[in-house]
Amino acid sequence: MIRIITDSGSDISQSEASKLGITVIPLKVRFNDIEYIDDVTITNEEFFNRLVESDELPKTSQLTPFDYTNVFDMIDKNDKAIVICLSGNLSGTYNSAFVASSDYDNIYVIDSKNVTIGQRLLVLRALELTKKYNNIDEILNILETEKKKIRLVALLDTLEYLKKGGRISATTALVGELLNIKPVLAVEDGKIVLIGKARGSKNGNNKLREVIEKYHGIDYKKPYAVAYSGLDDSLLQKYIADSKDLCDKDIPKVLIGSVIGTHIGPGAIAMAFFSHGDDLNAK
Structure with a gap:
């Protein structure tokens, strides 16, 4: 039997993991002097409540x-x-898994080069492949190839948490808030990068659409998902309503957890999918 193990950076909940028959190892998050176990001693909703108050x-x-x-x-x-x-x-979680696996002949570690719903898609794809193939080398080769086509794009509602984390200056954050600038982020080669800016949520939604088109569209034969951060999914619901040609009503909706939520704050929306193309700049 081939088992699947991941970490809570995938934003796969413990209850969903149980239904899928996989193992999710929880990371930890610390507010001041109190440490919580992700989705065990603190829920994603409780995390965002504490985040906005801290x-x-x-x-x-x-x-x-x-x-x-x-x-x-x-x-x-x-x-x-x-x-x-x-x-x-x-x-450093990947490195920890790699080091630990050296003592086992039956453990195979993959760097998803992604996070949250991007990582989630690779996990779901792995599950699909274990039902189709018995040869683990074949499964690993497919995953290593296909993970390069997972696209995660996100629209942030606020610059406040990037400022708190020291990723942008206080001046940049202030100007951005005054001009209602919404940063558009993506995961590329395992790193979070800024790929654009939009004035307001409507333009932000249009920017997400542009990015998806540049990635040559969504491969609907493989897993895909949307996500939001915070306690209110109204921005995500609006995006889905405005993007009916991209998002069907049954598309999986995920609440982003502490690993990425710490840095982007509430009000963000994201979409992850396997693309038909290889890179953002391809025509």
Whole structure:
């Protein structure tokens, strides 16, 4: 049997993981001196409640090799496991999994080069492949190839949390807020990059559409999803209503968790999908 293991950076909840038959190892988030276990001792809703009330950004901690060996020891020696980690360019979690796997012959670690719903898609794709193929090398080769086509694009509602995290200056944040600037972010080669700016949510939605078109559209034969951050999904619902040709009514909707929520704050919307193209600049 081939098992799938991932971390809570994928924003796959423990309850969903149980239904899917996979293992999600939770990361930890700390507000001041209090540490919480992601989606175990703090829900995503509780996280955002605390985030908007806190003057300082919480801190998330990577998983350790010990966290992984605790899980690996529970895998039957006759089974194999594929471990899909959040981007190694965003966290040391992938490196911890890789180090821990060196003591096991039946554990295979993949750097998703993504996070939140982008990472989630690779996990779901892995599940599909385990039902189709018995050869783990074949599954791993497909995942390594197809992960390069996962696109995650997001529209932020506020610059406040990028400012708090020191990613932009206070002046840039102030000007952006005054001009109602909405940054458009993407994950490229495992890194979060700014790919555009929009004035207002409507223009932001149009910008997301432009980016999807530049990525040559969505491969609907593979998993895809949308996500939002915060306690209100009205901006996401508006985006879905305005993008009926891209998003069907049954598209999976995910609440972004602490790993990315810490940096983007509430009010963000995102979409992740497998693209038909290889890069953003291809014509």
